[in-house]
Amino acid sequence: MPCQSVVNGCHLVVLLLSWLGPSTGVKHTDCAHAADRCEQTTNSSTGLKEVVLVIQSQRNSYHARRASQRKAGILQQAAELGQGVPVVxxxxxxxxxxxYWSILPALPHLSTTYGRSAAWFFFLEEETRISLSALxxxxxRYPAQKEWFLAKRLHDEEASIIHHYAFSEDPASFGxxxxxxxxxxxxxxxxxxxxRVQLQxxxxxxxxxxxxxxxxxIWEEGKGPRLTAVPEFCTETRENCATTFTTYLPSCGDPVVKKNVFVAVKTCQKFHSERVPVVKATWEKDAAFIxxxxxxxxxxxxxxxxxxxxxxxxxxxxxxxILRRFLSxxxxxxDWLLIVDDDTLISLPRLRRLLCCYNPKEAVSLxxxxxxxxxxxxxxYTTGGGG
Structure with missing residues (x-):
């Protein structure tokens, strides 16, 4: 699909971009803690009709299209499997x-609308691939009449500021x-x-x-269930996976040309000699306008x-x-404005490949x-540190 261009005079939109890789100090464990159960044996039998799959989609046209494609693929897979059709x-x-992107506000709606017929609610991202039979x-394996929180388990290897130093004495204890x-x-x-969402x-x-x-x-300071680690919930392909995840950049056509990305770096006097030289020595060369x-x-x-x-x-x-200056x-x-801090490290070539997936005529904020x-x-709101 070729990139979409904007003729002179078209409305310019703002891009605030962050690449979110794995968090520093975060580790995956299949069955990492004694309090976390990996597997239960049960004679219950859940069919696809009792499963609600919630794709964590977004309104932007590119993401809505990707989510719709994921939904269509799941429904096609269900038809071929012949064991009923899940709600997607x-x-x-x-x-x-x-x-609703934060999930908790959506729970009352999900409970009211699908609580009678569903046994399980499964949440996945737009790029999460799923095997319905494996799911x-x-x-x-788990009796659906009990409370279960199933996932691939992550834990902090050390106390993390973004988690407000929770479980600082034993970070690995919480999944x-x-x-x-x-x-x-x-x-x-x-x-x-x-x-709870409605009352507390x-x-x-x-x-x-x-x-x-x-x-x-969910844990509710020990009143609720801990996460149960499920080895078949995967991000990398391996044997017996029920899910995998696509981590590579999407391929939407030729990258946006350099001159269509204007870069604004926010700094202050005390960092002129400390941070700005790092930007100049690394990724500044990839910017046409900065x-x-x-x-x-x-x-x-x-x-x-x-x-x-x-x-x-x-x-x-x-x-x-900066916004006023860009529009003045x-x-x-x-076509695009990128705002970054003076300690942000970013790959502009990868960014330009990603931007080709989006229509700059739309109001887009990444x-x-x-x-x-x-x-x-x-x-x-968009946090500024990642861009």
Whole structure:
């Protein structure tokens, strides 16, 4: 599919991009902790009609299309298997409310709509490949009338700031899911969680690392079940996997040309000699247009002062000033704006390959998504560190 171009005068959109690789200090374990059960034997028999598959889709046209293709493939697989048809949902279609991406706000809807007929709810990402027969084999090991939280288990190797140093004395003791491999909730557990979401306020208003926060919510300080590690929930292909994950960059055509990406680097005076030289020595050469924005002008870099003082917390003022400058005609016209911090490391060639999948005529914002007050109809926002 060829890249889509924008003629002069078309509306320019903003790109805030983050590549999220595996978190530092995170390790996968198949059955890592004594409190985590790897396998249970049961005589229960779950059919595909009792499974609800929730694809964690997004509204953007590219992602919606990828999720629809995944859904079609699952339904085709079910037809060929001949053991019934599962319910396959696209998360972004369940509500007009954008906060459903954080899963917890969607639980009451899932419980009310599908709680009577479903035995299991399985969550997967757009690029998660699934074998329905292998999934049924896994689910039928666990009695569906009990509370189960099944996933590929991750744990911190050391206390992590993004997890607020939880379980700092023994980080490996707490497991959380790898969403790329998919994860499952039995109906009794999902229904109880749905009630809690409606009746009890969350301990934190912020959604920062969704997979860890979901596991904490389910665990409920020991009142709820721990994650049960399932070896067949995989991200890399190996024998007997029920799921695998596509990790390579999508192939959508020729990369976006250099001149169609304008790069804005946010910095401040105290980092002019410490951080900016690293950018210049590494990835700056891959940018056709790049400007450094600071709280002071420095001709040696050079930097541009936007008249916004540096602050320790909250950087919206500088970001809005960059947006206004980009749209004012003061910089070369480009289809995409990339805003990064002065300590962000990024591959611009890989970014340009990725951008070809998106239509710059649409309002597109890419980045690492955080949330605030999402259960109470709050809002999502892009964190700046990753770009």
């Amino acid at each position: 949902l696209l998360l972004h279609e369940l509500s007009d409310y954008d906060g 049924l084999h896994v689910l039928n 959380y899911p790898d969403p790329a491999a998919g994860w499952a909730l039995s109906k009794p557990l999902l229904q109880r969680l749905a009630e 306020p969350l301990k934190s208003d912020f959604t920062i690392d969704l997979k860890h926060e979901i596991a904490l919510f 400007e450094y924005y600071s709280d002071v002008s420095d001709a040696s870099i050079p930097t541009i002062s936007l008249g916004v003082p540096n602050t320790e917390r909250g950087h919206c003022g500088k970001t809005f000033a 005609g003061a910089v070369p016209k480009a 980045g690492e998504r955080y949330g605030f007050g999402l259960v109470q109809k709050g809002y999502s």
